[in-house]
Amino acid sequence: MAGLSWRNVYMNIKSNEKKENSAIELVIEVSAAEFDAAINKVYNKQKKNIMIPGFRKGKAPRKMVEKMYGEQVFFEDAVEEAYPAAYDAALKEAGIVPVAYPKLEIVEISKDGFTFKALVTVQPEASVKEYKGLVVAKPEVKVTAADVKAEMKPFIDRASRLVSVERKAKKGDVAVIDFEGFKDGVAFEGGKGENYPLELGSGSFVPGFEEQVIGMKAGEEKDLDITFPENYTADLAGAAVVFKVKVNEVKERQEPTLDDEFAKDVSEFDTLDEFKKDLKEKLKARRQEQAEREYEAAVIDALLENLVCDVPEAMVEYRADKMVEEQAMRMQQSGLNFQDYLKYMGLSMDDVRAQAKTAADRAVRTALVLDAVAKAEGIEVSQEELDAEVKRLAEQFNVTEEQVREVTNVDDMKQDLASKKALELVKSSAKKPAKKKEEAETEAQAE
Template sequence: MNIKSNEKKENSAIELVIEVSAAEFDAAINKVYNKQKKNIMVPGFRKGKVPRKMVEKMYGEQVFFEDAVEEAYPAAYDAALKEAGIVPVAYPKLEIVEVSKDGFTFKALVTVQPEASVKEYKGLVVAKPEVKVTAADVKAEMKPYIDRASRLVSVDRKAKKGDVAVIDFEGFKDGVAFEGGKGENYSLELGSGTFVPGFEEQVIGMKAGEEKDLDITFPENYTADLAGAAVVFKVKVNEVKERQEPALDDEFAKDVSEFDTLDEFKKDLKEKLKARRQQQADHDYETAVIDALLENLVCDVPEAMVDYRADKMVEEQAMRMQQNGLNFQDYLKYMGLSMDDVRAQAKTAADRAVRTALALDAVAKAEGIEVTQEELDAEVKRLAEQFNVTEEQVREVTNESDMKQDLGSKKALELVKSSAKKPAKKKEEAQAETTEAQGE
């Protein structure tokens, strides 16, 4: 392999012209011939025993050229990158220039990481969300427990929203009963929105034993035979049940949780809700900090770099689905998507991911941030514990250089976050907070 030229191009690209020698090409041809000879048949020779020279004489010396180029160029390309000290950040664009028995020459347009800088990264003004949990929030958290512990009790009154009406019903279109429109002793929670719009609203106010015809118009996006159709449902209410909630006391807490008192149960719900909200607030704050950082990024991001990251995201998605026993192609068919659709969806996230990595890398370089061997070892240990594997297994499947860059980016992000400032409060906001504090 010989690099004939190494030239910088636009959009952070380098064009290499790479020459593969006659000896290297001949070795590739011989490798291709040995793979294919078992399928070559020539009169007078046993299958798989036809000499290479005979095949070339019959079909021309170029018979193996195309496959030999495919065989040889990856190693030549990798060797050229290593010799030139180039680290690609996207798939290369390859072009075969010349092929003969004396070897072949090809061009490789290689995208490399662009120069990036950040105008400002310290003292960014970013609002930090405050996490609060009110008594109403805790009560809302208790609702699923209350619902499970509630009883349905038959009542002799008109049905209202929230009740369960046990009904018989049958639907008619143009006086003819339609398929799927009949039910007996069906328990319908009024207000749940499980039936066609307008149905539950008309059942509200009916009593047990009452019968009624409901005029209903199906939505336009309903099944083809009933879309937009005006129908009549004949409904009879057999029973009305109301939901009786349990007394919220210590006995309730014992029944629905591991705690002995209602206060302990509510305290636990509050702490868990606060932790969830804090986690979301931290995520939202980090996103806002990165948004502010990206506004100050100075860089022409190569399109090829974004495309490469989007492809990797799609590959990772397919791999995760496969690990969960799902076929990615079946998923695309079910969702009515093509691979181009999925790549297009991934490209927005890929663009942000690429620009974020470039910005944080620029911050790390500007600050002289380095990752020590001790920090690398600690990260390997953390990953081993997280995935319940050995540290040796983690080292086998991870690239130390990539891990080092990732840790450096995390340190850079922490620096940017720690130096960020809250926006100045308006006079009205400050007065409102003072009033609220006095009220409390």
């Protein structure tokens, strides 16, 4: 095979052989001229730190350095410098689109150049046994009066007020307390507070504390026997302590009257009915979106059961690595350090990669099965559809369409749009499961 100049990279593909697991092995030869240029780049980067007797630091000629340390002194770094461009050029010549990181092995190296093997994973052949008429249940979306009341609760809580009462404290009340904790008769640090408003039942204090305050009245004092959990701070973990508590005041939460005035106070609506209607519609829209996501996931699950494909492990590993990189990048953009996050969560990088690998496996298989459907149906993406997607992305991220085109791979966008069209086709042809006899009779009686 003749040599190729791709971006001024001179290399030669000595062999191109298909291997198992959707892999291709390329044996790539890098010319002496290309390797020598790489050695020279490495020498120029490193010479400022090189000291040779008779020369000032950084002034020793390359030939003198090689003579003193051997001609191989720069070989390893020069290979690292030269192989990426040679690998990319070989992929271009061979028309190979990799789907994972390659496995590289140096075969031969000398001043006349070097030869390396690249085991390249490519997209595997995939087909789908069935994709039309899949039986998939679609979640029903309902919003009850109780649901609407639950939606109103945050508004009710904000409009409620605490009123002092002369009775025993009960769950839901706020007890204003003085407290101090003692371990072996000695007060411990962080165990004291005055006029602290404790919502009983909130679980904000150590287990057993709030339960013992319930039933106390204003002015009452009590010793509470408490045992700290084993997973508490080291100095108190599992310790038996005594809290001396005095209730200064008991307050109950008085909710507002739910009428038109309440609606005006907490919303932009003039009537309670309008406010409830708005809450119901918004809740229904959220649940419909969630139901659609669950339905789409169920459709994909059904599709994946019909996927015929040997998925290369390297493809999944590559996708998992990208997911971890993207997660770290998102955190960095939010001002968070990824390593600090792992430490805080008690996770190792292996834990994160294991989680990512599960998601990556599903993502890879989903892409393969949708691509198989698109090919089976001859789905194509028009220029008008591409232009519409570019416009949508530009509006979504508040950038120009030209900026979107600059950072977007057209082939990737086409594949993504084709996969979306394939999924819509599968969803539109899916069927609901047949209702059981009991369900049908129940619905008939309800009508």
